[in-house]
Amino acid sequence: MAFVIAETCIDVKDGVCTEVCPVDCIYEGGRMFYIQPDECIDCALCVSVCPVEAIYPDDRIPEQYRPYIAINAEFFEDKVTGWGSPRGFEPEYRTDKDHPLVEKIERRDI
Ligand code: SF4
Numbered sequence: 001m002a003f004v005i006a007e008t009c010i011d012v013k014d015g016v017c018t019e020v021c022p023v024d025c026i027y028e029g030g031r032m033f034y035i036q037p038d039e040c041i042d043c044a045l046c047v048s049v050c051p052v053e054a055i056y057p058d059d060r061i062p063e064q065y066r067p068y069i070a071i072n073a074e075f076f077e078d079k080v081t082g083w084g085s086p087r088g089f090e091p092e093y094r095t096d097k098d099h100p101l102v103e104k105i106e107r108r109d110i
């Protein structure tokens with residue numbers, strides 16, 4: 001299991017979840033943050049601090065957000081960043097890129 005960031009993070013992206021994650025497995029993209037599924041230890045700390053309820057465990061994610069399981073995982077693959085598993089956020093693991101499905105979502109003024 002891993003936790004997953006879903007659509008309501010897009011264009012909000014305040015980074016609060018990154019401050020509580022004990023293993024720094026939440027990484028910054030252009031319009032949202034993404035959880036590295038192999039690094040997440042399922043502690044759920046991030047869920048309680050997210051102001052827009054964007055974070056779910058992958059086995060209990062609402063149906064409309066199920067694509068975000070793959071979107072979070074694929075962000076780290078060659079099709080987006082190619083970072084793989086960096087084993088913890090560092091400043092060089094920050095990008096303006098997003099998963100192609102996230103790029104297609106209309107911008108919101110929040
Ligand atoms: S569940 Fe825990 S380990 Fe996983 S992203 Fe959230 S805070 Fe980090």
Ligand code: SF4
Nearest residue numbers: 009013014015017050
């Ligand atoms: S706390 Fe929620 S809205 Fe803020 S960056 Fe994390 S997932 Fe996105």
